[in-house]
Amino acid sequence: MMIAPTHTPAAVSSEEAALLAAPDSEYMSPEQLVFFRDRLRAERDSLLQAALETTQHLHEFERTPDPSDRASLEEDHSLELRVRDRERKHLHTIDEALARIDDGSYGWCEFSGDPIGIARLLARPTATLSLEAQELHERKRKMRGR
Numbered sequence: 001m002m003i004a005p006t007h008t009p010a011a012v013s014s015e016e017a018a019l020l021a022a023p024d025s026e027y028m029s030p031e032q033l034v035f036f037r038d039r040l041r042a043e044r045d046s047l048l049q050a051a052l053e054t055t056q057h058l059h060e061f062e063r064t065p066d067p068s069d070r071a072s073l074e075e076d077h078s079l080e081l082r083v084r085d086r087e088r089k090h091l092h093t094i095d096e097a098l099a100r101i102d103d104g105s106y107g108w109c110e111f112s113g114d115p116i117g118i119a120r121l122l123a124r125p126t127a128t129l130s131l132e133a134q135e136l137h138e139r140k141r142k143m144r145g146r
Contacts, residue, residue, distance in 0.1 A: 019035060040094050047087045047091055047094075051087065051088070097125060109129050
């Protein structure tokens with residue numbers, strides 16, 4: 001018998017709840033920008049720390065005479081490098097988001113100029129498109145792909 005997984009929303013911190021409850025007139029206020037800058041910097045620091053640990057781990061040469069063990073180890077290293085490459089690309093999007101905070105365009109849709117929304121930015125702090133613009137973009141991309 002299969003049991004359906006239960007989906008519980010992620011716990012929302014009191015700071016996040018305050019952001020979500022803020023009136024529209026406070027959208028991208030200095031306090032909100034500080035919150036997102038801190039969140040982006042923490043994510044960036046975490047990714048840089050993971051990259052450093054990966055570099056140290058890959059420099060630790062593990063000699064193994066068994067070809068199967070060696071192949072497994074090489075596959076693990078390959079997977080780890082692919083994950084770090086994805087994270088490296090994400091670092092670039094974090095840096096771009098931090099630059100948008102500095103230039104005043106953070107939180108505003110690049111396509112429509114509308115607010116991206118606090119809930120979306122909490123879920124994806126590097127978002128550059130509102131939910132509606134992102135959906136339109138994905139539909140267009142899907143149509144071109146067919």
